Amino acid sequence: MSITAMPPCQAACPIRTDVRGYVYAISKGDVSEAIRIIREVNPFPSVCGRICTRACESACRRGQIDEPIAIASLKRFASDETMEQKDIFKTGPYYTEKIAIVGGGPSGLTAAHDLALLGYNVVVYEAHDELGGMMTRGVPEYRLPKNVVMNDIERILSLGVEARTNTALGKDITVDELMKEYQAVFIALGSEKSLFPKCRGIELPGVITAVEFLKQVSRGQRPYLGQKVVIIGGGHTAIDAARTCIRLGSPDVTVLYRRTINEMPAGRIEVEEAESEGVKFRYLSAPLEFIGRGRIEKIRCTEMRFVADESRRRRLVPVEDSEFEVMADAVILAIGYNPRTDDIKDIEKISGKRGTIVVKDDTGTTNLKGVFAGGDVVSGPMSVIDAIASGKRAAIAIHRYLRSLPPKENEEPTVLKPLDEKIIPLIEKRPQQKMAQLPVEERIKNFDEVNLGFTWEQAISEAQRCLNCGAGAEISDECVSCLNCVRVCPYNVPVASEYKPKIDISQCQACGICASECPALAIDIKLDTKEQSIIKLQNAINSAKNISGNNSEIEFYCQYKKIGKPGTETSKETSIGKPCIARIDISQFIKPFEEGCKKVKILACKDNDCHFKECNKWLNKHVNEAKRILKESGLDPEQLTVVYE
Amino acid sequence: MVIAEIKSLADINEMIKSFRKIFIVGCGECVSVCLTGGQKQVELLSSALRISGRNDKEKRILKGKTISRQCEPKFLEQINKDIEESDAVLSMACGAGVQTLSEKFRKIPVFPAMDTKFIGVSDEAGNFIEMCSACGDCILSLTGGICPVTRCPKGLLNGPCGGSKNGKCEANPETPCAWLLIYEKMKELNKLEELKNINNPKDWSKNMRPGKVNAGI
Ligand SMILES: Cc1cc2nc3c(=O)[nH]c(=O)nc-3n(C[C@H](O)[C@H](O)[C@H](O)COP(=O)(O)OP(=O)(O)OC[C@H]3O[C@@H](n4cnc5c(N)ncnc54)[C@H](O)[C@@H]3O)c2cc1C
Numbered sequence: 029m030s031i032t033a034m035p036p037c038q039a040a041c042p043i044r045t046d047v048r049g050y051v052y053a054i055s056k057g058d059v060s061e062a063i064r065i066i067r068e069v070n071p072f073p074s075v076c077g078r079i080c081t082r083a084c085e086s087a088c089r090r091g092q093i094d095e096p097i098a099i100a101s102l103k104r105f106a107s108d109e110t111m112e113q114k115d116i117f118k119t120g121p122y123y124t125e126k127i128a129i130v131g132g133g134p135s136g137l138t139a140a141h142d143l144a145l146l147g148y149n150v151v152v153y154e155a156h157d158e159l160g161g162m163m164t165r166g167v168p169e170y171r172l173p174k175n176v177v178m179n180d181i182e183r184i185l186s187l188g189v190e191a192r193t194n195t196a197l198g199k200d201i202t203v204d205e206l207m208k209e210y211q212a213v214f215i216a217l218g219s220e221k222s223l224f225p226k227c228r229g230i231e232l233p234g235v236i237t238a239v240e241f242l243k244q245v246s247r248g249q250r251p252y253l254g255q256k257v258v259i260i261g262g263g264h265t266a267i268d269a270a271r272t273c274i275r276l277g278s279p280d281v282t283v284l285y286r287r288t289i290n291e292m293p294a295g296r297i298e299v300e301e302a303e304s305e306g307v308k309f310r311y312l313s314a315p316l317e318f319i320g321r322g323r324i325e326k327i328r329c330t331e332m333r334f335v336a337d338e339s340r341r342r343r344l345v346p347v348e349d350s351e352f353e354v355m356a357d358a359v360i361l362a363i364g365y366n367p368r369t370d371d372i373k374d375i376e377k378i379s380g381k382r383g384t385i386v387v388k389d390d391t392g393t394t395n396l397k398g399v400f401a402g403g404d405v406v407s408g409p410m411s412v413i414d415a416i417a418s419g420k421r422a423a424i425a426i427h428r429y430l431r432s433l434p435p436k437e438n439e440e441p442t443v444l445k446p447l448d449e450k451i452i453p454l455i456e457k458r459p460q461q462k463m464a465q466l467p468v469e470e471r472i473k474n475f476d477e478v479n480l481g482f483t484w485e486q487a488i489s490e491a492q493r494c495l496n497c498g499a500g501a502e503i504s505d506e507c508v509s510c511l512n513c514v515r516v517c518p519y520n521v522p523v524a525s526e527y528k529p530k531i532d533i534s535q536c537q538a539c540g541i542c543a544s545e546c547p548a549l550a551i552d553i554k555l556d557t558k559e560q561s562i563i564k565l566q567n568a569i570n571s572a573k574n575i576s577g578n579n580s581e582i583e584f585y586c587q588y589k590k591i592g593k594p595g596t597e598t599s600k601e602t603s604i605g606k607p608c609i610a611r612i613d614i615s616q617f618i619k620p621f622e623e624g625c626k627k628v629k630i631l632a633c634k635d636n637d638c639h640f641k642e643c644n645k646w647l648n649k650h651v652n653e654a655k656r657i658l659k660e661s662g663l664d665p666e667q668l669t670v671v672y673e
Numbered sequence: 674m675v676i677a678e679i680k681s682l683a684d685i686n687e688m689i690k691s692f693r694k695i696f697i698v699g700c701g702e703c704v705s706v707c708l709t710g711g712q713k714q715v716e717l718l719s720s721a722l723r724i725s726g727r728n729d730k731e732k733r734i735l736k737g738k739t740i741s742r743q744c745e746p747k748f749l750e751q752i753n754k755d756i757e758e759s760d761a762v763l764s765m766a767c768g769a770g771v772q773t774l775s776e777k778f779r780k781i782p783v784f785p786a787m788d789t790k791f792i793g794v795s796d797e798a799g800n801f802i803e804m805c806s807a808c809g810d811c812i813l814s815l816t817g818g819i820c821p822v823t824r825c826p827k828g829l830l831n832g833p834c835g836g837s838k839n840g841k842c843e844a845n846p847e848t849p850c851a852w853l854l855i856y857e858k859m860k861e862l863n864k865l866e867e868l869k870n871i872n873n874p875k876d877w878s879k880n881m882r883p884g885k886v887n888a889g890i
């Protein structure tokens with residue numbers, strides 16, 4: 029196992045966000061650092077913090093113990109708390125080349141962002157009058173308020189990206205024209221052409237597609253819904269449309285889905301939320317015909333069932349003689365989408381099945397020289413984070429194309445192994461923080477955001493649940509094979525091998541005890557390295573001396589017990605937070621006295637309160653040893669005090 | 674391995690009181706493993722000496738380094754320059770290390786920061802226990818692999834004596850009776866009969882000091 033193995037959360041993220049890094053920053057109350065880490069790879073933190081599909085959370089190893097870290101919600105916290113920070117690092121343009129991006133959704137805007145940061149001149153062409161794609165026209169505001177999307181978009185524009193809205197490829201401009209003016213083009217048109225069920229009557233007034241419906245609502249229009257609305261489909265869009273109808277005041281909203289809840293692309297949580305707002309679900313039901321005179325009145329449907337075919341795969345078939353009718357004043361179709369590219373002539377050469385654009389590899393390179401493509405127009409409907417990822421890959425590919433560099437090698441990271449069964453019971457269970465929501469009675473009246481975000485206490489406490497996977501102990505060549513680490517580790521991670529001991533980075537909990545006990549100073553903990561510790565201590569000593577001269581005092585505290593919003597007491601410059609005080613080695617307690625400080629105070633945790641294990645046992649040992657040294661050196665050992673809180 | 678303990682700071686201060694530039698040399702072998710003379714202790718001792726010398730008119734300058742094996746002159750080459758820049762050396766090694774240092778660097782006083790105690794092992798409970806007296810005439814083959822010369826406070830070659838009580842030695846009630854341990858081990862080995870043989874006095878002439886072994890190279 030490589031010592032640099034990646035935590036599974038990061039490996040699962042399509043843009044390889046340093047989840048551990050930003051979660052750790054939040055655990056220390058440092059939201060600025062957290063958002064800096066996030067923005068390094070993601071120009072849409074406010075969006076992803078709310079509606080990301082969260083592959084990271086499914087991979088998170090904390091899930092082996094209780095529940096995964098609420099990674100996305102912490103991202104939202106970092107972005108909400110730094111909304112006002114407008115410090116943008118502007119660049120270039122360093123290069124003269126101009127790049128056209130077609131489509132102002134997450135894919136196109138991410139490519140624009142990354143290319144602008146690389147130093148290119150970027151122009152975004154967008155068919156609509158507003159940027160954002162499905163983020164502003166699809167996802168309803170109660171899940172993703174428009175102003176937070178716009179906040180992310182404004183930052184992108186402030187890098188010098190130019191937006192030309194109301195300009196559609198195929199109608200107002202062509203690829204050929206673009207290629208005359210620009211040196212590269214990135215096509216990211218999304219996928220918004222609705223599919224229709226093969227039934228009669230879909231042309232009846234009152235039958236509308238979900239994307240069209242949501243788009244109208246997002247622009248403040250209020251399509252006629254009458255008393256009874258039926259939504260056909262089972263994806264996110266179907267649920268979003270249903271919950272939107274509830275908010276528009278429809279008294280009777282039913283989602284008709286041909287399979288069961290188990291096959292639903294929308295998750296169970298989404299279904300439950302919709303149900304709590306009054307949406308009804310009817311599973312194993314499919315429309316056969318839309319009926320009405322001059323306007324939709326009812327739907328003739330059939331019940332469905334699964335049968336196993338010869339290859340034992342389940343197949344969905346109508347149940348014989350099970351037809352029934354559902355009354356409907358409006359029908360919203362949400363059964364799927366394809367990209368809308370049929371009316372764009374000059375991309376025929378690169379168009380594929382169902383309106384998609386064909387690319388050669390995941391960098392988005394197409395068969396047209398200088399033309400790249402990404403996002404839903406290539407993949408079909410996916411997710412915001414996949415769109416962002418494709419935009420990032422394309423930006424790199426375009427840069428390498430323009431600079432005549434060879435394509436970037438794709439490196440698959442080594443990923444940490446799952447936690448050992450033996451270690452799981454040694455880690456204390458702490459359930460995930462649950463975000464407050466608007467009460468149902470309130471939220472069905474308007475489009476206010478349902479999820480209210482974490483409080484500071486919640487965010488810090490949630491971030492502290494992270495196991496800091498892979499940020500643990502590393503043994504250097506200085507090791508003298510004393511095997512003390514093997515003896516002291518509370519999780520039994522180091523093992524004696526033929527010569528030097530081995531620490532499995534996948535299992536180490538980064539508690540730091542082995543490092544403080546190693547006689548050769550051969551162990552460093554990535555989470556809180558020796559070098560960082562020395563710098564932190566020296567800074568604290570300098571400030572203490574500046575503030576109170578010969579009367580200066582240094583304080584150590586456990587980050588897991590005492591951390592708050594910046595500006596609170598622990599953020600004093602003379603206070604040093606540590607992820608567990610058992611890891612502080614004796615030299616850190618002695619050093620301030622060497623530099624002439626008067627007092628060192630340690631805020632210790634009460635017994636059994638340790639985030640890891642047995643901090644007091646080790647703290648006492650270190651303190652006693654330090655006091656002995658102070659006494660022998662002619663100082664009063666009471667200048668070093670431990671306060672249990 | 675060789676077990677050593679750090680001397681009291683007062684003793685160390687007394688040795689080096691007239692020196693300003695002190696170089697502390699740790700050893701990465703036995704004394705690191707018994708947690709008294711590795712890099713960590715080198716740094717703590719420098720701190721302690723710096724603090725205790727805080728009121729001196731002329732400040733002490735302390736530097737330190739751990740040599741992977743201090744009793745190897747070739748490894749000492751790397752500190753030639755540090756030695757040149759110092760007025761005294763404090764060795765955190767067993768006596769062999771201290772002497773190798775002072776033999777190699779003849780112009781500078783070399784002081785022992787440690788008291789070398791014995792040849793021993795860890796008892797896994799935070800203690801180091803003496804196991805061998807380096808007598809030069811090993812009899813472990815006769816005693817089930819347990820050394821009575823060292824672990825029996827009376828050094829009895831034929832035991833136990835009448836002072837063995839509840840498995841402990843009368844000389845120190847914390848010390849297990851070595852001869853009881855030998856008895857039990859021999860029982861496990863099915864060799865109790867052999868304990869009836871009387872062990873002859875050891876050949877102490879093999880313990881001539883200073884010891885010398887020719888390795889033929
Ligand atoms: C209702 C709904 C809910 C969703 N919920 C989630 C969710 O919870 N989580 C999640 O991760 N994903 C969700 N998605 C999916 C997500 O929004 C998309 O996968 C993502 O937006 C795709 O990004 P994109 O940039 O490829 O395309 P889009 O976001 O579709 O952007 C494409 C842009 O190109 C513009 N464009 C199109 N044609 C032209 C043209 N000819 N010329 C110029 N411009 C053009 C469009 O106007 C649009 O602005 C949802 C989608 C919908 C519809």
Ligand code: SF4
Pocket residue numbers: 035036037038047048051087088089090097099493494495496497
């Ligand atoms: S516990 Fe933290 S580092 Fe580990 S997988 Fe989960 S979020 Fe990532």
Ligand code: SF4
Pocket residue numbers: 503506507508509510511512513514529542545546547548549550551
């Ligand atoms: S405690 Fe340090 S020196 Fe001892 S075996 Fe472990 S890493 Fe090596």
Ligand code: SF4
Pocket residue numbers: 500501516517518519520521522531535536537538539540541542543553
């Ligand atoms: S850091 Fe803690 S968990 Fe990891 S090896 Fe060291 S003592 Fe064990």
Ligand code: SF4
Pocket residue numbers: 804805806807808809810811812813820821822823
């Ligand atoms: S008999 Fe002598 S050499 Fe053997 S273990 Fe005992 S003291 Fe050491």
